[in-house]
Amino acid sequence: MIATSRFVYVHLHKSGGTFVNECLERFFPDARRLGYHLPARLIPEDLQSLPVLGFVRSPWSYYVSWYTFQAQMARPNALFRCVSEDRRLDFPGTIRNLLDLGNDDDRLDALLAQLPATYGQQGLNLPGFALAPIRGSGKGFYSFLFDYMYGDSRGPLAIGRVESLRRDLLDFLGRIEQPISAELRAFIEQAAPRNTSTHGSYRDYYDDALAALVAERDRHVIEAFGYRFGA
Structure with missing residues (x-):
């Protein structure tokens, strides 16, 4: 800020x-x-x-950027470790878990226990109390984050x-x-873009089912800002 x-x-x-x-x-x-x-x-x-x-x-683009950025880190953040099951899952599996986070009580509880209790000065800076309302919200992670921020x-x-x-x-x-x-x-x-992730077109990371799941869970952002998959 x-x-x-x-x-x-x-x-x-x-x-x-x-x-x-x-x-x-x-x-x-x-x-x-x-x-x-x-x-x-x-x-x-x-x-x-x-x-x-x-x-x-675009939420579809966000998830690719987030995944590729975290995947190349020596020590990714707690959110990535949780939804990727400590790197065992590929992009589709990781993002499905992220999109389902609000509906998965066990996974969410395990993640909240790892998050800080107060704000800091690095990373996503999302304390446990700030993420907890995603439970039962029906929102994709990016839509939840957008609403939380603004x-x-x-x-x-x-x-x-x-x-x-x-x-x-x-x-x-x-x-x-x-x-x-x-x-x-x-x-x-x-000026050149800053802090960009290295990856190809986001479209190449999705099958039809995963693209549709993002469209469903992040429809608030997608509809509000006129996004379409591949556009």
């Missing part, structure tokens, strides 16, 4: 945040970090009327899409009448 005098940026996991964070910290002199992957409900009281900037991506915002929400991040970020800054220097514009338009 980064605050400026005109808006607050809330960083949804694996959704363009490293690029946006660097942009704000390099080109906005009044930008200040308020925490790591914190939800909008934790925006300080004196800033809660400001617009809240966020970004979302659902309690008091300020007006401005959610761009990762797939059009550069254009959407410039459009947002224009709407709030933020001065855009030549250097800032050049960074947004030309």
